[in-house]
Amino acid sequence: MSSETLKELGEFGFIQKIRHAAPPLLEDVLVGIGDDAAALKNTGLVTVVTTDMLVEGVHFDIRYAPLQMVGYKLVSVNVSDCCAMNAQPAHFLVSLAASSKYELPALNALYEGIYKACARYKIDVIGGDTNTAVSGLTLSGTCIGYASAGKIVTRGGAQVHDLLCVTGNLGGAYAGLTLLEREKRIFLENSNIQPDLSRYPYIVERQLKPEARVDIVAFFEKARIQPTAMLDISDGLANEVLHLCKSSRKGCVIFENRLPLHEETAAFLEEVRIAPLIAQLNGGEDYELLFSVPPQDYDKIKDDPRITVIGYITEEGAGCKLHLKSGEEIDLEMKGYNAFSENFMPII
Numbered sequence: 218m219s220s221e222t223l224k225e226l227g228e229f230g231f232i233q234k235i236r237h238a239a240p241p242l243l244e245d246v247l248v249g250i251g252d253d254a255a256a257l258k259n260t261g262l263v264t265v266v267t268t269d270m271l272v273e274g275v276h277f278d279i280r281y282a283p284l285q286m287v288g289y290k291l292v293s294v295n296v297s298d299c300c301a302m303n304a305q306p307a308h309f310l311v312s313l314a315a316s317s318k319y320e321l322p323a324l325n326a327l328y329e330g331i332y333k334a335c336a337r338y339k340i341d342v343i344g345g346d347t348n349t350a351v352s353g354l355t356l357s358g359t360c361i362g363y364a365s366a367g368k369i370v371t372r373g374g375a376q377v378h379d380l381l382c383v384t385g386n387l388g389g390a391y392a393g394l395t396l397l398e399r400e401k402r403i404f405l406e407n408s409n410i411q412p413d414l415s416r417y418p419y420i421v422e423r424q425l426k427p428e429a430r431v432d433i434v435a436f437f438e439k440a441r442i443q444p445t446a447m448l449d450i451s452d453g454l455a456n457e458v459l460h461l462c463k464s465s466r467k468g469c470v471i472f473e474n475r476l477p478l479h480e481e482t483a484a485f486l487e488e489v490r491i492a493p494l495i496a497q498l499n500g501g502e503d504y505e506l507l508f509s510v511p512p513q514d515y516d517k518i519k520d521d522p523r524i525t526v527i528g529y530i531t532e533e534g535a536g537c538k539l540h541l542k543s544g545e546e547i548d549l550e551m552k553g554y555n556a557f558s559e560n561f562m563p564i565i
């Protein structure tokens with residue numbers, strides 16, 4: 218049984234297996250996983266829907282990414298987009314196509330990670346699709362979330378003088394990817410040398426098992442903060458700042474000395490001689506939130522260790538500027554992570 222493939226078990230058998238692992242959690246689910254479609258009761262709230270894929274060889278490398286973590290990350294990246302709309306995630310759908318090299322224990326491990334993340338975010342799996350593929354593993358997640366009308370935040374509402382803020386810290390996931398790629402290369406050159414990741418547990422986890430900021434959405438609700446614009450930092454801070462400013466038709470100034478950096482990220486980047494600013498601005502996959510709030514909200518955020526003010530919004534004509542530690546001011550440029558470019562892609 219343990220070496221059964223998806224083909225042998227069949228999709229129905231596989232669904233029977235996985236549906237028992239995750240009963241619906243939320244009351245608005247009338248019909249959950251296992252029927253032709255899920256049925257949700259209309260709650261009267263605004264519904265947010267977002268989808269994101271993870272493709273083997275493009276977004277993850279199973280030579281160092283355990284499948285539990287790939288499953289966890291699939292949920293986190295989708296939940297993160299839901300949070301970026303200031304909505305509460307509620308339901309998740311997962312579709313996958315797996316080649317025959319993925320036997321059932323591997324797929325079970327993947328689902329273990331998916332369910333672990335869903336339990337963490339208090340969301341339920343209400344459907345999906347499972348297929349065999351000619352090669353590799355392709356995953357697609359869809360997250361459905363809710364918010365009351367008027368709470369939804371787009372990228373396009375920033376106003377002049379608003380404060381630009383980020384959650385958490387930046388560059389950690391990129392540092393983690395750089396470390397994992399380095400250790401993989403060393404292992405491929407000499408399989409007697411075992412990868413040593415023990416010195417940098419934080420950045421490895423930032424890359425392999427990111428967390429979405431559901432806590433910040435809850436904080437906004439509690440503190441009665443309504444961001445004017447928001448998005449999640451999946452493609453590097455520079456890209457996201459430029460997206461926010463373009464959608465809002467505004468400019469901005471951000472300050473190098475305000476960009477948050479975790480001490481472990483700093484230590485690793487120093488070891489490999491990469492300037493922290495590069496990782497912070499252009500490294501992808503931090504899944505933190507970038508948002509703008511009116512200046513009068515400053516008192517509500519200033520003492521929260523999860524939030525850092527990194528700059529402010531200006532008139533569109535002023536452009537998007539980065540104020541360096543040296544005192545020099547330069548234009549922010551779009552150079553970040555792009556799934557379709559060669560930059561930052563795992564070397565396979």
Ligand SMILES: [Mg+2]
Pocket residue numbers: 297298301448449451
């Ligand atoms: Mg996003």
